[in-house]
Amino acid sequence: MFPLSSAPWTSPQGMKDLLSNAGVLLTVGSLIMSLLLAFTPGGPASDDPGDAGEDIGYVVPDAETQAKLTTIHDELVFAVNALRMKEHVPPLALDSHMERTAQRHAQKVAVLGTHVDSPNNVTLLQHSLPLEEASGHAFMEAWLHSAPHTAVLIDPRYSFHGTGVAVGHGRVWVTLQLSAR
Numbered sequence: 001m002f003p004l005s006s007a008p009w010t011s012p013q014g015m016k017d018l019l020s021n022a023g024v025l026l027t028v029g030s031l032i033m034s035l036l037l038a039f040t041p042g043g044p045a046s047d048d049p050g051d052a053g054e055d056i057g058y059v060v061p062d063a064e065t066q067a068k069l070t071t072i073h074d075e076l077v078f079a080v081n082a083l084r085m086k087e088h089v090p091p092l093a094l095d096s097h098m099e100r101t102a103q104r105h106a107q108k109v110a111v112l113g114t115h116v117d118s119p120n121n122v123t124l125l126q127h128s129l130p131l132e133e134a135s136g137h138a139f140m141e142a143w144l145h146s147a148p149h150t151a152v153l154i155d156p157r158y159s160f161h162g163t164g165v166a167v168g169h170g171r172v173w174v175t176l177q178l179s180a181r
Contacts, residue, residue, distance in 0.1 A: 058107035061167050068134075072172060073165045075136020080153055080161070080176070083140070087154045098122065098162025098177045106175040110168030118177070123158065125149055125176040134172035152178065 060066065081091035105124075109115055115126045127142050143149040152158075158178040166173050 056104075056108050057111045058166060058168070065131075065167055068131075069165045069167060069172065072134055072136045072139070072174070073163055076139050076165075076174065076176070077136075077161070077163055079136055079140040083144075084154055089154050089156045090159070092161040092178070093159060095160040095162055095179065098160060098179060099164070100162070102162035102164035102175045102177045103166070104164065105177070106164030106166040106173050107168075109175070110166035110171070110173040113169040113171075115173075118175075123152055123178040125152060125178070126174065128171045128173045131167060131170055131172055139174050 061069070077092075077094075084091050101118075101122075105118055109126065109128075115128070118124045125143060127139055129138055129142070143153060155178075157180050160179045160181065162177040164175040164177075
């Protein structure tokens, strides 16, 4: 057992190292979840009435593009939680059901080429960027330039998230669902 004085959280450098390792773990977990969602036959089903299991026509991109989408997903989730921590708001926890519905919604808008509202009772942030310009940080910057979007991102009422990232019409489409439950 370590003496309390050598615990990693007792020094600024130790805390920084601990948070860095937590970020790596979060990134790896998100990568695994994204890959599982991406390669589920027919894509994940949602609770949207008349939509569950329906083929929306989304075509899973090539491995290189899918890897970029996974990186965007992970960067965005990390950036949202880093912002929340900076604002002294607890980070969002992944809700696997919301993750599936957010991914399904992102795929739907990617196929349609336009943003649509979700019939689910959740707070929904959406944005799209050209594929060449898309990154998790670019999506975060776009939302931070909007006071209403920023207010939602740092609202302490929200505890859970689901994030979906898809490609279509030469653009990357991101859906972030937030919930208090």
